[in-house]
Structures are given as structure tokens and as C-alpha cells.
Amino acid sequence: MISEDELxxxxxxxxxxxxxxxxxxxxxxxxxxxxxxxxxxxxxWDHWHRRPAEQPMAWLTTVARNxxxxxxxxxxxxxxxxxxxxxxxxxxxLDAPAVVDWVQWGLARLRKGQARILERFYFDxxxxxxxxxxxxxxxxxVEGRLRRARQALRRQLERARxxxxxx
Amino acid sequence: xxxxxxxxxxxxxxxxxxxxAEERRRRRFRPPEPSSTQWRNIKMIGIVFCSILTGMMxxxxxxxxxxxxxxxxxxxxxETQIRLVESRLELMREHQAELARKIEAGLMPVxxxxxLAGQIARLEIERHRRQLDYEEILLSSRAPRDDLAAPxxxxxxxxxxxxxxxxxxxxxxxxQVQAEEAYLRQRVDLGLIHPQELAPYELQLERLAxxxxxxxxxxxxxxxxxxxxxxxxxxxxxxxxTAAERRLATxxxxxxxxxxxxSELEKVHRLGLVDKAxxxxxxxxxxxxxxxEWLAQLEIQSLHQNLPQ
Numbered sequence: 001m002i003s004e005d006e007l008x009x010x011x012x013x014x015x016x017x018x019x020x021x022x023x024x025x026x027x028x029x030x031x032x033x034x035x036x037x038x039x040x041x042x043x044x045w046d047h048w049h050r051r052p053a054e055q056p057m058a059w060l061t062t063v064a065r066n067x068x069x070x071x072x073x074x075x076x077x078x079x080x081x082x083x084x085x086x087x088x089x090x091x092x093x094l095d096a097p098a099v100v101d102w103v104q105w106g107l108a109r110l111r112k113g114q115a116r117i118l119e120r121f122y123f124d125x126x127x128x129x130x131x132x133x134x135x136x137x138x139x140x141x142v143e144g145r146l147r148r149a150r151q152a153l154r155r156q157l158e159r160a161r162x163x164x165x166x167x
Numbered sequence: 168x169x170x171x172x173x174x175x176x177x178x179x180x181x182x183x184x185x186x187x188a189e190e191r192r193r194r195r196f197r198p199p200e201p202s203s204t205q206w207r208n209i210k211m212i213g214i215v216f217c218s219i220l221t222g223m224m225x226x227x228x229x230x231x232x233x234x235x236x237x238x239x240x241x242x243x244x245x246e247t248q249i250r251l252v253e254s255r256l257e258l259m260r261e262h263q264a265e266l267a268r269k270i271e272a273g274l275m276p277v278x279x280x281x282x283l284a285g286q287i288a289r290l291e292i293e294r295h296r297r298q299l300d301y302e303e304i305l306l307s308s309r310a311p312r313d314d315l316a317a318p319x320x321x322x323x324x325x326x327x328x329x330x331x332x333x334x335x336x337x338x339x340x341x342x343q344v345q346a347e348e349a350y351l352r353q354r355v356d357l358g359l360i361h362p363q364e365l366a367p368y369e370l371q372l373e374r375l376a377x378x379x380x381x382x383x384x385x386x387x388x389x390x391x392x393x394x395x396x397x398x399x400x401x402x403x404x405x406x407x408x409t410a411a412e413r414r415l416a417t418x419x420x421x422x423x424x425x426x427x428x429x430s431e432l433e434k435v436h437r438l439g440l441v442d443k444a445x446x447x448x449x450x451x452x453x454x455x456x457x458x459x460e461w462l463a464q465l466e467i468q469s470l471h472q473n474l475p476q
Contacts, residue, residue, distance in 0.1 A: 016173070020172045030175065031265065033174075034174075035262075038258070076347075124360070155257060
């Protein structure tokens with residue numbers, strides 16, 4: 001059984017990186033980031049009482065990622081701001097919260113693998129070499145996957161833009 | 168000033184306090200931890216010795232304490248659940264106040280507020296339901312029973328009370344989906360979006376209508392059972408039949424919706440706008456829905472054979 005001190009030590013060790021992870025993916029929106037972080041810990045607390053807390057940071061980021069995906073999956077394109085960027089651009093400007101919303105909205109509608117690779121590339125700013133090492137692929141294969149994922153994201157965003165009546 | 172991607176110290180303080188409080192509640196009601204093997208063996212010998220000495224009296228005492236401990240655990244679990252729902256409600260209300268300010272300033276659309284109000288109403292219903300469970304444990308010292316053949320507890324019919332709450336929750340969800348559908352329909356009428364965007368809402372409304380029929384049927388069965396018209400076995404079979412009929416209706420409407428989607432996708436695929444994988448995925452989903460439909464039909468047939476004529 002995990003002790004209170006162990007749980008609090010995990011909390012102190014993980015809360016800052018987890019918040020940064022979530023905040024980057026919410027475009028720095030505090031309320032949303034705080035809700036997601038809080039919900040992740042509530043679920044983690046419950047889980048760690050039943051099973052040992054192995055790789056707590058990995059567990060927390062997986063929960064947070066799923067919560068983010070389900071939040072953005074629920075959003076309707078009409079509730080987002082005007083899409084003021086080019087979906088065909090190589091790398092979107094992720095310092096702008098409105099751009100982050102659109103990218104996340106699109107990622108939440110892609111296949112898991114495509115969303116994961118773009119997320120590592122865009123939000124964690126991992127270079128192709130690093131992703132290749134992590135995923136045990138050649139750099140060329142990663143580049144191919146990134147290209148296809150970007151195309152899929154662009155299709156999603158353009159479809160949403162058309163639905164909003166944009167050009 | 169806090170950096171944009173760094174947590175606010177007040178938030179960290181509040182979250183840590185919340186987690187500590189949760190931990191304290193958990194530990195207060197936790198059964199004692201097993202001690203070392205040696206001590207455990209000594210205790211076991213003691214317990215066995217005492218049991219032999221006290222015979223039947225001891226076993227009845229142990230059963231009594233087990234019942235008390237079980238009751239405390241169940242109550243503690245419900246208390247924790249109620250507090251969690253309450254803290255989520257509190258956060259959502261704070262968010263609602265903030266959202267109202269943003270809507271007033273024209274920064275957010277009004278539809279956001281309706282959706283949040285719906286979520287809050289559903290959480291309030293959940294809190295009420297948890298409270299009912301808590302009260303049932305207090306009166307019965309057992310886990311709450313949801314089946315239609317459950318007895319009244321201390322003259323209270325918790326099953327009907329919970330079904331009524333489910334009906335309230337359903338009303339709330341249906342109102343929200345209807346509002347969203349009406350909003351989209353206006354946009355379809357104006358030619359701003361494709362009519363296909365309405366399909367998921369129509370499907371959801373069909374499902375909700377099915378859930379309503381099932382709930383009404385359950386309430387009726389419960390009344391007939393309490394009135395002595397049906398036996399526990401008959402009620403159980405009827406309940407299973409109602410659930411299977413609902414599954415069949417849902418599977419049928421999902422399959423119809425998927426058939427339409429697939430036919431649209433095939434058209435687009437012929438124009439080269441959709442890849443084969445998407446088409447294959449849609450076919451597999453349709454096969455799943457058809458299999459579900461077939462299984463529900465089989466279950467209904469089998470249940471009809473067991474029902475008294």
C-alpha cells in the first residue's frame with residue numbers, strides 16, 4: 001500500500017512538469033490547464049491506491065492527454081475563434097492560444113498514431129532524430145509519417161473551415 | 168509574475184490541500200494493514216484459540232463486527248464520492264461565473280454557457296443520487312440495490328427514487344441535445360453547413376428516446392412488482408427483455424446511420440477524396456452494428472421462450 005508521504009513526494013515531483021505539459025497543449029489557458037491537472041491527480045490517486053505507482057509521470061501524462069483529447073473532441077468548430085492561420089503551414093505558431101485550439105481540435109480527430117507523432121513534434125518540439133530513436137524507426141520513416149499526419153491534420157482543418165463558411 | 172506555462176502557487180496550494188484531505192479520508196476508513204509474518208502468525212494462533220473457546224458466540228461476534236466494518240467502508244466510499252462530486256461542482260460554478268463575465272464582454276458564445284449549465288445540472292443529479300445511496304447504506308448496512316426486485320428499505324423505495332432521478336438527468340441531456348440540434352439546423356437552413364452534420368444529433372436523440380421508453384417500462388415493472396402482480400423472477404426476465412429491446416432499437420438506428428455514412432463515403436471515394444482505410448473502417452463499424460442487432464434479436468427470442476404465457 002502506498003503511503004501518504006510517497007504520494008505527496010510523487011505530487012511534488014510531477015506537478016510542475018505535468019502542468020507545463022498540459023499548459024503547452026492548452027495554449028497557456030489557466031482554467032482549462034488547472035481543470036485537467038486536477039482531474040488527472042484525482043484519477044491517479046484513486047488508481048495508485050489499487051495498484052502500485054510505477055512510472056507515475058508517464059501515467060499522469062497519459063491521463064492528461066486523454067482528458068485533453070476528450071475536451072477538444074467535444075468542441076464544435078463554431079465555438080472556436082476564426083482560423084487566422086494557414087493549415088498548410090509547416091509549423092503552426094503554438095504561442096497563440098487560438099492556433100493551439102485549432103491544432104488540438106484537429107489532433108483530437110486524427111488517428112492515435114498520427115496525433116501522437118504530431119504532438120511530439122509540435123508541442124514537445126522533439127527533432128525528427130529524437131522521435132526516430134524513441135519510436136525505433138528510421139529518420140526517413142518518421143519524416144514520412146510526419147508528412148502524412150500533417151496532411152491528415154490539414155484536411156481536418158480545411159473541412160472545419162469550410163463548415164464555418166470560411167474560404 | 169508567474170510564467171505562462173508555470174502553475175499558479177494558489178492553485179498548487181489548493182490542489183495539494185484537496186489531495187491531502189482526500190488521503191486523510193481514505194486512511195480514516197481503511198481496514199487495518201497486515202503486520203509482519205511473525206506477529207500475524209501469533210495473532211492467528213490467538214484468534215484460532217479464542218474461536219475454539221468461545222465457539223458459536225465468537226463466530227456470531229465476528230460476523231457482527233464484520234458487518235459494522237463493511238457498513239463503515241461503504242459509507243466512507245459514498246462520502247468520498249459525494250465530496251468529489253461537490254468539489255467538481257464548486258469548480259464548475261466558479262468556471263460558470265467566469266464564463267458569464269466573458270460572455271457579457273462578448274468574448275465567448277452564449278451556447279457555451281448552456282452547455283456548462285447542463286453539465287452542472289447533471290452533476291447535481293449525480294450528487295443527489297450518491298446521497299440516496301448513502302441513505303440506503305445507513306438504513307440497510309448493505310451496498311445499495313438497483314435491481315427491480317429489490318425490497319423496500321425501511322418503507323423507502325430507493326429503486327423508484329433512483330429511476331426518477333435518472334429520468335430527470337435524461338430530460339436535462341435531451342434538452343441540451345435538442346438545443347444544439349436546433350442551433351445547427353438553423354445553420355443548415357442558412358446553407359452554412361452540410362445537413363450531414365445533423366446526423367450525430369439525430370442519432371443521439373433517437374438513443375435518448377429509447378432510454379426514456381426503457382426507464383418508463385422499468386418504473387411500470389417496479390410498481391407491478393411492489394403491488395404483488397409480478398414475482399421477482401418475472402420482473403428480472405422482463406427487465407432483461409426491456410434492456411435487450413433497447414439494445415436492438417439502438418443497434419438498428421446505428422446501423423441505419425452507418426449505412427448512410429458508408430454510401431456517402433463510397434461516393435466520395437470514387438472521386439478519390441477518401442482513402443481505402445477510412446472506407447474499410449466504416450464497413451467494419453457497420454458489421455459491428457449488424458452483429459449487435461443480430462445478438463439482441465437472439466436474446467429477445469430466448470427471453471420470450473422463458474417468459475410465462
